Amino acid sequence: MFRRSAGGGRSMALSGLRVLELAGLAPAPLCGMILADFGARVVRVDRAPRSAVATDVQGRGKRSLALDLKRPPGAAALRRLCSGADVLIEPFRHGVMEKLGLGPEVLLHENPRLIYARLTGFGQTGKYAKSAGHDINYVALSGVLSKLGRKGENPYAPLNLLADFAGGGVLCALGIIIALYERTISGKGQVVDASMVEGIAYISSFLWKSQNLGLWNRPRGENLLDSGAPFYETYKTSDGKFMAVGAIEPQFYDQLIKGLGLDSDKLPSQLSFSDWPEMKKKFASIFAQKTQSEWCSIFDGTDACVTPVLSFDDAPLHQHNKQRSSFIKNDQEEISPRPAPLLSRTPAVPSCKRDPFIGEHTEEILLEYGFTQEEIAKLYSDKVIESNKLKANL
Numbered sequence: 001m002f003r004r005s006a007g008g009g010r011s012m013a014l015s016g017l018r019v020l021e022l023a024g025l026a027p028a029p030l031c032g033m034i035l036a037d038f039g040a041r042v043v044r045v046d047r048a049p050r051s052a053v054a055t056d057v058q059g060r061g062k063r064s065l066a067l068d069l070k071r072p073p074g075a076a077a078l079r080r081l082c083s084g085a086d087v088l089i090e091p092f093r094h095g096v097m098e099k100l101g102l103g104p105e106v107l108l109h110e111n112p113r114l115i116y117a118r119l120t121g122f123g124q125t126g127k128y129a130k131s132a133g134h135d136i137n138y139v140a141l142s143g144v145l146s147k148l149g150r151k152g153e154n155p156y157a158p159l160n161l162l163a164d165f166a167g168g169g170v171l172c173a174l175g176i177i178i179a180l181y182e183r184t185i186s187g188k189g190q191v192v193d194a195s196m197v198e199g200i201a202y203i204s205s206f207l208w209k210s211q212n213l214g215l216w217n218r219p220r221g222e223n224l225l226d227s228g229a230p231f232y233e234t235y236k237t238s239d240g241k242f243m244a245v246g247a248i249e250p251q252f253y254d255q256l257i258k259g260l261g262l263d264s265d266k267l268p269s270q271l272s273f274s275d276w277p278e279m280k281k282k283f284a285s286i287f288a289q290k291t292q293s294e295w296c297s298i299f300d301g302t303d304a305c306v307t308p309v310l311s312f313d314d315a316p317l318h319q320h321n322k323q324r325s326s327f328i329k330n331d332q333e334e335i336s337p338r339p340a341p342l343l344s345r346t347p348a349v350p351s352c353k354r355d356p357f358i359g360e361h362t363e364e365i366l367l368e369y370g371f372t373q374e375e376i377a378k379l380y381s382d383k384v385i386e387s388n389k390l391k392a393n394l
């Protein structure tokens, strides 16, 4: 049913790239996982002494080294690791790395080819640079949260997808790849200051740049794409499921009307804003008359832009997703999305192994980065590193 992830073997786009990811909450782990999926050798630097719980559920394809950065020999060990790495991803608020003596001036001086990626909410400068925050705060500050939500309701943050992942993890990965490309010309590394506020603002450029088109002039929840329009909405079906309707262009809207069994001559024009609330009620009452599967039979194969709203259980089983092997299973039978996008010659080959335990690969990583057995023994005896081959993360 699913294409099992193969792991290893074939050369991938980022094969040979050495990445150090300092353990963080959600955005940096995604960034590291993307690089690992596409072939980079990603080491997650976890805390020592180990925290009681691990919160990284995006450890696919990574190895873990547990290192106490607060102790001078631990910070010195990271400096040494960085001198043999291509990329460092750090997820702390501004000032934390500097306090540890691991700021960019130090690390880039020691390894001028290093890409030093700083993935934060508020960026490295500005009034909030040292403040705590989470996804919702960053979306709010970007201006985008003000646009999200239904009519008459408070702004609504769509899970932590926008800042943590789209504007954070993904854009930081893009920044790293751009800096790596530039390094092939200049031979030099640089700092990537990936602020999630700016990341979200940037990915919402369409919203900013389309304001003069009149798409967003009305209050929140009353516009074309923000649940104001009847033809860009979700509707409940008779079996308690939902259909998603995105019939924007007139020729697609015509097919929607046909599929719903309506006569367009008896309806107001598609863009008659004042009729939208009534049209929504009409569409809702029609969608409520059939099951999701019945609506799929009607709309599949048409250009009406109507699709089922699938649950996490159903999405991997949908015929289209199965045909493209869009979801994969790992050794623990966990299902997750296949890395995207799909490269034709050197696609990502995600690891099918379980995520690493904290400190599982401490020794092998240090050896690989040139530490001697004696140096490693000293780090152990100083309690600067930890090894953990047997215990689970949780």
Ligand SMILES: C[C@H](CCC[C@@H](C)[C@H]1CC[C@H]2[C@@H]3[C@H](O)C[C@@H]4C[C@H](O)CC[C@]4(C)[C@H]3C[C@H](O)[C@]12C)C(=O)SCCNC(=O)CCNC(=O)[C@H](O)C(C)(C)COP(=O)(O)OP(=O)(O)OC[C@H]1O[C@@H](n2cnc3c(N)ncnc32)[C@H](O)[C@@H]1OP(=O)(O)O
Pocket: 022, 024, 025, 026, 027, 045, 046, 047, 048, 053, 054, 055, 056, 057, 067, 068, 069, 070, 091, 092, 093, 096, 099, 100, 119, 120, 121, 122, 131, 132, 133, 134, 135, 136, 160, 164, 393, 394
């Ligand atoms: C909305 C999201 C957040 C979602 C998170 C959830 C995915 C998870 C949160 C809680 C999890 C659950 C919980 O743990 C319980 C269960 C555990 C179980 O295992 C799994 C199930 C759980 C239910 C579990 C499930 C989930 O995993 C959770 C629900 C976000 O928005 S994330 C984005 C947050 N923002 C940023 O990342 C922006 C940049 N970062 C920051 O602004 C700050 O880091 C932040 C996030 C505000 C945190 O501030 P904090 O004060 O804690 O840290 P920092 O100021 O950055 O400083 C770090 C300090 O740590 C020291 N340090 C770091 N590494 C080491 C090391 N190796 N050795 C020693 N010390 C280290 C560093 O020196 C700093 O020390 P100081 O404070 O003294 O300077």
